[in-house]
Amino acid sequence: MSSSPNRETLRCTACGAKTPIEDVPSTCPACRGILDLELAAPSGRATGGEATGIWRWAEHLPSCDPENRITLGEGASPLLATARLADKTGLRDLWIKNDSIMPTGSFKDRAIALATSLARQYEKPGLVLSSSGNAGASSAAYAARAGLPLVVFVPATAPEAKLRQIAATGAQLVTIDGNTAHCCRLADQLSREKGWVNLTTTYHNPYGVDAYATITYEIAALEPDVILLPISSGPLLAGIMKGYLRLMAAGIVTSIPRPIAVQAEACAPIARAFAYGGPVETWAHRATIASALNDTLEGYERDGDYTLDWIRRHDGTAMAVDDDAIRAGAELLATTEGILVEPSAAVPIAAIDRLLEIGLIEKDERILAVTTGHGLKDMSWVSVRTAPNDYPANADLNAI
Numbered sequence: 001m002s003s004s005p006n007r008e009t010l011r012c013t014a015c016g017a018k019t020p021i022e023d024v025p026s027t028c029p030a031c032r033g034i035l036d037l038e039l040a041a042p043s044g045r046a047t048g049g050e051a052t053g054i055w056r057w058a059e060h061l062p063s064c065d066p067e068n069r070i071t072l073g074e075g076a077s078p079l080l081a082t083a084r085l086a087d088k089t090g091l092r093d094l095w096i097k098n099d100s101i102m103p104t105g106s107f108k109d110r111a112i113a114l115a116t117s118l119a120r121q122y123e124k125p126g127l128v129l130s131s132s133g134n135a136g137a138s139s140a141a142y143a144a145r146a147g148l149p150l151v152v153f154v155p156a157t158a159p160e161a162k163l164r165q166i167a168a169t170g171a172q173l174v175t176i177d178g179n180t181a182h183c184c185r186l187a188d189q190l191s192r193e194k195g196w197v198n199l200t201t202t203y204h205n206p207y208g209v210d211a212y213a214t215i216t217y218e219i220a221a222l223e224p225d226v227i228l229l230p231i232s233s234g235p236l237l238a239g240i241m242k243g244y245l246r247l248m249a250a251g252i253v254t255s256i257p258r259p260i261a262v263q264a265e266a267c268a269p270i271a272r273a274f275a276y277g278g279p280v281e282t283w284a285h286r287a288t289i290a291s292a293l294n295d296t297l298e299g300y301e302r303d304g305d306y307t308l309d310w311i312r313r314h315d316g317t318a319m320a321v322d323d324d325a326i327r328a329g330a331e332l333l334a335t336t337e338g339i340l341v342e343p344s345a346a347v348p349i350a351a352i353d354r355l356l357e358i359g360l361i362e363k364d365e366r367i368l369a370v371t372t373g374h375g376l377k378d379m380s381w382v383s384v385r386t387a388p389n390d391y392p393a394n395a396d397l398n399a400i
Ligand SMILES: Cc1ncc(COP(=O)(O)O)c(C=O)c1O
Pocket: 106, 132, 134, 135, 201, 202, 230, 231, 232, 233, 234, 235, 236, 237, 292, 293, 342, 344, 345, 372, 373
């Protein structure tokens, strides 16, 4: 364990109580509210010496001794200008931050790398989480590398590639005949019973927010006007906004982009509350091709309200797109730019038409879309068109 004094605390966003980070807690021990990590003010230097990836931004992360950092090379993902996709969508200046190529194929690696490192730093005996698949696959990899036991609760309907990705590392995979909210209750219970760190990447894992803020440090120089994001409960959005607040405090940026949160129409509790101006309520479960975004928020609706606050405070929007638009978005991204993402990660692309139509974005603005999950995790939307069966023996090559 580190002998260096901690420069951070976790403060409950509901009751204000402070909790020591040494416990690596999930929620507020007093009221189960969402915990926010309070870090020392940034110096403006913003680099962590020789460290790479997320640890390059060590002064924006909780303290963790270098030997306790569990890393697979997460962070520093490509920031790509698009020409063909911009042209097809009618935008002049469209960029992709491609977090789908993180070590296990999703942006979750940033959050899981940090929380697993803290589990190591503070000598916690095990890890547990609820996941729709990606965070589970990420945790499975980081737990293996840390040599820590892990139990993953996943809906049995999760894409097969994600289930296999988890099983491959030897993590204990428990498939549940229910949705992610059911899995979440089980993870919460097991984490309390065993004293294991809860990695669930809703706000049950409060370290995700600051881990995702590293995306901000990687994109800040681009100075986008708008950031388009896929959201489920929303820590990715909160993290990116929190990152901007820290850069603002350090005098590194002078403005903050508008966040546009995109959900799947079949599961859109936050977009619905945004549209009606009310609090977030549990969503009735329905299937969607965007399985990674299919969280009804039952039992932790407050996570949705917390995200909604970030959206409203920064002049953002929450909206939803249907499965046909999501498929078309994934196809457009693959065919114009060669970037293959899972359906959930295509929702920002799917939203562009509508956002332009209703004037929520302008065609001359600098737009950045964050892509979050790799296409190889869920290829269900791709149909394979093959050449004739007798190719190449008898095929007329001129006809191909
Ligand atoms: C591929 C993908 N995109 C987006 C999200 C949503 O992110 P958040 O949980 O921060 O709302 C998830 C969450 O599971 C995901 O797996």
